Amino acid sequence: MPVFDFDIPVNRREVPALKAHPMVLGKDGANLFPAGVADMDFHAAPCILDAMQARLDHGVFGYEAVPDPLFPAIAEWQKTRHGWALDPAHILRAPNVLNILAIAASIFTDTGDGIIVQPPVFFDFYDILDENHRRIIRNPLLFDGETYRMDFDDLAAKAANPRTKMLYLCNPHNPVGRVWSADELRRLGDICAENGVLVVSDEIHADITFAGHPYTPFASLGTAYADNSVTCLSPAKSFNIASCAAAHTIISNDDMRAAFQRENSRLTVNKNNAFANAAMVAAYTNGAEWLDAALQYLEGNADLVTERLANVRGVSAPKPEGTFLAWLDFRALGLSPDDLTKFLRENAGWAVTRGQAFGPEGEGFARLNFATQRANLEQALDRLVTALQCFPRP
C-alpha cells in the first residue's frame, strides 16, 4: 500500500481558503487555530491531482459532456464500499450538495410548506429553507449526555401535519457525529412514507465513518425508501475537494428525477466542470487506498481529542461515530454562548464553530474540525486544556 503523509504542513493562506480567511476568523484572527469551516488541511489524493493535471495538460476547455466512466464509477464505489446497488441511470450531476437541497425544496414543496430538520443540525439547512420561504419544522434530537438519538414520537406527530412535506436528513449527522443505523433510518423512513413526507438525505459525510459504525445509505434500505427519497452525495468532504463543484444526486423515482432535471435545465445548472469531473472519476475509481489511509489518520485525531479531553473539567468530548467534526460540550462552564466563543478565542486561541449556529439546542457546545495535521491538533488541545485548568472554579 502506498504511504500517504497527512502530517505535511500546508499553508491554507496561499489561496483564499475560507477556513483561514478574515471573513471567517475576523480581522484579528490570523493567529487562531482555524477549526471551523468543514474541510481538511490535507492535499488531495495523488490520483486526483494527477487526473486534474492531465486535464490541464490537454489545454482545451470547451463545453463537455459528463465523462462516460463517471456514473458507473460512482455506482461501483457505492456497491463496493457500502453495499448499495444503485442504477447509474439514476444519477444526476450537480455543482454542490446545498444546490441539490435547495432545488429539491423548491420543486417538491410549495411556499409555506413545512420541512422537518433534526437540530442541532448543519446551519445551512436553515438558510436554504428561509431563503426558499419554507417553514422549518424542528424535530430535535434527544441527548443523554453521551449520545444523540432521534425522537420518533415527535417526528410522527410533526410528519402527520398535512402541511409537512419534506424532511432534510443528515446522514451521517453534522455536527453530532452520529452515523445513523439501518434500524433508525428505517423507522424514520416508515414514518415519512406513511405521512407523505419526502426524505431528502444529505449524505455528504457518507465515506467518513469510524470502526464499528458503517454508513447505511438511506435509499439502500429498499425500493420503497429509495423511491421516497433524494440522496445528495459528493466527494467534497471525503476527498477534500470542496471548492471543485463536484456533487451528484441519486433519484430513483423517474418522475422526480425528470422534474429535477427540468429544474436544472430551467436554472441552467447543467453545465459541466472538466476538473470536477476528472477529479470525481479519479476519486471513485482509484481513491480507495488514499481514503482508507485518511480515515485511519482522522480516527487517530478523533481518539486524540477524546483522550486528551477526558477528565478535563469543563468539557465533554465523546468520540464521533463519523465525520471529522467533534461536538464538544462546554455547558459545565456555565458561560453564555457569546462568552463561550470569547473564552475559546481569547483563552485557548481557538476559532471553532459556535454551537448555537446549529440551533438553540447547540448553546454551550462548539464544533471542532479535527481534520488537520496531528501536531496542530496537539498544540491546540494543549492550549484548550491550559485555558480550562485556569478557568475559575465555582
Ligand SMILES: Cc1ncc(COP(=O)(O)O)c(C=O)c1O
Ligand atoms: C451536512 C453538510 N451538507 C452540505 C455541506 C456543503 O456541501 P456543498 O459544499 O457540496 O454544498 C456541508 C459542508 O459542511 C455539510 O456538512
